[in-house]
Amino acid sequence: MILFDFKELNAAKSWYGVNDTVMGGLSRSKLTISPLGYGMFSGHVSLANGGGFASVRCEFEPKNVSEFTGIYLELDRDRSKHYKVNLKDADTPQSTVYQAPMPDAKHQSFGVNGGSIIHWQRIEIPFTAFHPQCRGKPIERAEIDLSRLTSIGLVIGAQQSGDFALKIKSIGCY
Structure with missing residues (x-):
């Protein structure tokens, strides 16, 4: 089941940034759509003023994904950076998320977009890997x-x- 297909030009419209600026930090982020057909979560993480995180999220009407095992992402990432995925359900308080780290890739492929090679990876995160957190704890x-x-x-x-910068082709359930 595909939840987000970033080939669609309007796929980023409902995504918005939630950065450490909520606590005085200076980090910034955004999710945009490349004309080459993928999403780009990008920005800058600053440690100034006690900051140190950047994020984007999308909220939507409740979806029943209980018949699936987990979330998958098709992406290309800088291996020196470590990302996490957050989920929420209809009863999750504002400051709480269910979070899991992005693991290593299950499947890999190469593609050429605009003259550059993109190393697409499919990562899978089982729902059992998501644990509740409030403000990072x-x-x-x-x-x-x-x-x-x-x-x-x-x-x-x-x-x-x-x-x-994290390039994303799609997000879905497996």
Whole structure:
């Protein structure tokens, strides 16, 4: 089941940034669509003013994904950067997310876009890998309600300062 296909020019419209600026930091991020047919989560992580994370998220009407095992992303990433995926259900409080790190790729392929080689990877994250967190700290909370998924987010943090760029073809459930 495809949730987001970034070949569509309007695919980034509903995504918005949530960065460390909410606590005085200076990081920035955005999700845009390349004319070459993929999404680009990019920006700059700054450690100034106690910051250190950047993220984008998309909220949507509740979707029932309980028949699936997890989330997949088709992407191209800089291996020196570490990203995470956030999920929310209809009952998740504003400051809480269910978070999992992006693992190594299950499948890899190469493509040429605009004269540059893109190393597409498919990563799979089982829903069981997502754990509740509030402002970056683990908390006790019931498992995510997969019959009412309402948000997906992408995060770079862990004090990784500097520019970043994550190319995404699609996000879906497997």
